[in-house]
Amino acid sequence: MAIKQLIKRTSGWLYLNSSVGRNQLHGAGVILMLHRVLSNDRAADLPHRNELCVGPKAFEHLLVWLRKHFDCVPLMEILQPNALRTERPQVALTFDDGWRDNAANAFPLLQKHQVPASIFLSTDFIGSRQRFWWESIGETLWGSHGEKPRMHLIEYLQSIHHPVPVLLDDIDVDRRSLTLLHYLQGLKALDPMMLERLTDECPQESQPQALDWHQVRSMESSGLVRFGPHGASHAILTGLDDVHLGEEISRSRDALLNGCNRPLPVYCYPNGDNDERVREQIANHDYPFALGTGSGIYRGTGDPLNLPRFGVSQRTARNPELLSWRIYRGTRP
Structure with missing residues (x-):
């Protein structure tokens, strides 16, 4: 695995520093997808957090690297037709969901390095104590809230025929975290009402998980951050009937x-899921653009209602050459 990572990192560095890479990326736009910036990097390193979370040191390392190789611009500067393209490729940062740590941990670093960003809010969560199931269930099973709530949730999951794997008690931290990651991925198939019930079995945290509207307006007033919708309830839009889909949008x-x-x-589609019916509804609600999760660079072509993005994990934030390797792969037909 280490050799593969080294090859990818080396290839990514060569791509960005070669005439081939510069020519392919000339006039191109790259949209990055993030979710959370935690208060420390060690917490973000764990497999069950790695994909959705980055630590502050890794995030700042990414910002410095991006400013070195790209023009960091607001999202609309990439999406607006007839926008002037500079010699360097452009990159725009997007954050999904509207986590509270976007204000506490990400925003100060965006300000420090003057990198603009767009945050897409699951609006039912903003200013409320409503919780994201992945975070509540995952951290309860991890033991972040203590052993008693953990055992209660494990027993409840057993009673509804979703027992946790034995390896969730593994003494090796990384193996245990990877087991939790795979278990949480399996829960995605459950009915949203069931996931809500499971979340209710988890203890309340001292702080809301999501931003409040005061934080939203404060960041917006800086001129550095703009906001868009990421669903209301974070429901997967492709699973809704026409009436509920329209209401959600x-x-x-x-x-x-x-x-x-x-x-x-x-x-911004929750989970990136969209189809022709969903895109038609989005267009009917007067949205000219929508973000998916497919990888690729943006040149003003393709479906504007299913725009590509590159996801950023703790791993790629620490090693941005891995990101440039993925961008290279995304430029290929």
């Missing part, structure tokens, strides 16, 4: 119109 749109001065004309 409308509710998130209206919340942004009430809570922000200049909400983005960009929708």
